[in-house]
Amino acid sequence: MTNPEPVFALIDCNSFYASCERVFRPDLAKTPIVVLSNNDGCVIARSYDAKPFVKMGQPYFQIRDHLRRNGVVAFSSNYALYGDMSERVMTIIESMVPALEVYSIDEAFADLTGIPGDLTAFGRKIRSTIYKRTGIPVGVGIARTKTLAKLANHTAKRLLDKTGGVVDICEAFKRDWTLRNTDVGEVWGIGRRMKAHLEVMGIKTAMDLARADAWTLRQKFSVVIEKTARELAGTSCLELAEADVPKQEICCSRMFGERLTEIAPIKEAVATYMHRAAEKLRAQNSLCKTIRVSIRTGMFNMQEARYANGALIELPYPTNDVRLMTKCATEAVDRVFRPGYKYSKAEVLLMDLRQPGEFTDDLFAHVQTQAASRIMSVLDGINGRWGRGTLRVASVPRDPGWAMRRDLMSQSFTTRIDQLWTVKAR
Numbered sequence: 124m125t126n127p128e129p130v131f132a133l134i135d136c137n138s139f140y141a142s143c144e145r146v147f148r149p150d151l152a153k154t155p156i157v158v159l160s161n162n163d164g165c166v167i168a169r170s171y172d173a174k175p176f177v178k179m180g181q182p183y184f185q186i187r188d189h190l191r192r193n194g195v196v197a198f199s200s201n202y203a204l205y206g207d208m209s210e211r212v213m214t215i216i217e218s219m220v221p222a223l224e225v226y227s228i229d230e231a232f233a234d235l236t237g238i239p240g241d242l243t244a245f246g247r248k249i250r251s252t253i254y255k256r257t258g259i260p261v262g263v264g265i266a267r268t269k270t271l272a273k274l275a276n277h278t279a280k281r282l283l284d285k286t287g288g289v290v291d292i293c294e295a296f297k298r299d300w301t302l303r304n305t306d307v308g309e310v311w312g313i314g315r316r317m318k319a320h321l322e323v324m325g326i327k328t329a330m331d332l333a334r335a336d337a338w339t340l341r342q343k344f345s346v347v348i349e350k351t352a353r354e355l356a357g358t359s360c361l362e363l364a365e366a367d368v369p370k371q372e373i374c375c376s377r378m379f380g381e382r383l384t385e386i387a388p389i390k391e392a393v394a395t396y397m398h399r400a401a402e403k404l405r406a407q408n409s410l411c412k413t414i415r416v417s418i419r420t421g422m423f424n425m426q427e428a429r430y431a432n433g434a435l436i437e438l439p440y441p442t443n444d445v446r447l448m449t450k451c452a453t454e455a456v457d458r459v460f461r462p463g464y465k466y467s468k469a470e471v472l473l474m475d476l477r478q479p480g481e482f483t484d485d486l487f488a489h490v491q492t493q494a495a496s497r498i499m500s501v502l503d504g505i506n507g508r509w510g511r512g513t514l515r516v517a518s519v520p521r522d523p524g525w526a527m528r529r530d531l532m533s534q535s536f537t538t539r540i541d542q543l544w545t546v547k548a549r
Contacts, residue, residue: 128267130238131234131235131363132232132246133233133264133272133276134216134233134261136230137171139209139229139259141173145170154195155176155194156195157198158199160200161378165183176189176193199530207538212253212257215253215256216231216249219248220234221237224364242291270351271298275291275301277309295357303328305328306329307326309329310332312351317348332355337353369407370407375396375400375470376471377396379466379468379526380524381525381528382421388523388525389418396470397445397449397453398516401444401473402506404443406503410442410491411438411443411448411473412438412475412477414438414448415436416459417434417470418432418468419432420466421465427465434455436451442495449519509540510538
């Protein structure tokens with residue numbers, strides 16, 4: 124018995140950040156929305172109907188009045204809300220497909236190999252189920268390879284009125300139509316520079332790339348471009364990655380909401396960033412042996428004195444105990460802080476990460492105690508149930524004055540019990 128041909132689906136949330144905001148603001152269903160970066164700096168996300176009014180990356184202070192005149196509503200980024208809504212969407216998809224690869228916060232690849240029946244109808248079922256349970260609209264692209272599935276998803280959203288948000292190009296004539304009508308720059312992994320190089324070779328559409336000689340592409344560019352061409356031609360080269368590979372470094376870095384000149388709030392910030400980095404460390408079941416703490420001033424204001432420095436900390440043993448890590452990190456601030464500067468940012472970088480049992484120390488070396496590991500498990504359990512920051516080390520403040528400026532942030536409707544969605548009866 125021969126194995127069935129592989130079938131992949133890419134499920135991608137439409138204008139994800141803006142869609143999350145609309146779920147709890149139905150009055151904005153037809154209002155253009157933009158979402159801003161940290162400290163309300165620039166535009167990082169737009170709803171489809173906001174695109175004619177604003178470009179990605181535009182500084183908010185320059186376009187504030189322009190947005191207001193055109194009825195565009197701006198929101199500060201609410202990562203707690205977006206992260207929770209993403210988890211809900213991915214959980215729904217995972218319950219409906221044999222295997223899932225979460226590719227980013229708003230998209231995932233699913234393995235549909237062997238699923239019987241009309242795959243377009245199945246894609247519509249996924250789409251309607253997600254919308255019914257979360258209010259988030261998605262597009263679904265279905266194809267024989269991951270690259271083609273990405274292309275099918277792009278077509279589903281580009282021709283939403285005709286496709287209903289689902290496109291299946293498993294059949295050759297549908298695949299070829301999509302390839303002929305897609306610019307090569309729209310292909311997954313083809314950036315502006317690569318597009319220019321390919322166009323010099325006469326490769327202007329996805330079909331041109333699919334028909335190009337794969338070995339020539341490998342010699343001239345890279346194995347990645349070769350695999351892209353083969354995938355467009357229908358040969359699956361990229362498998363579904365179900366498990367995330369543990370990161371080799373974990374970084375937590377934020378701009379302050381205001382310039383800091385005293386050491387105490389900088390230590391609070393470092394403790395806060397360490398708390399988050401240690402959460403990520405434990406989530407991938409890793410231990411850390413080395414930490415780098417750095418602080419810096421703003422680097423673009425020529426009227427302010429500039430300074431940046433960092434310190435490496437070797438922990439006494441591999442650990443994920445946030446208490447020890449916070450103590451060592453905040454003590455390191457004393458080594459790099461210099462009075463007389465206006466600091467704008469701090470960073471915590473966890474390095475030399477290993478899984479338990481991968482460290483080779485001598486027989487008498489100190490190790491993290493079982494009691495400390497149990498305490499960390501309790502900490503994560505409480506915060507997982509009642510919300511991040513419910514239980515934390517004492518050096519992490521609840522509402523710090525130096526926190527990122529997010530004057531336009533919506534409520535954390537799904538992660539904070541004091542900010543639940545309320546409906547008022549008329």
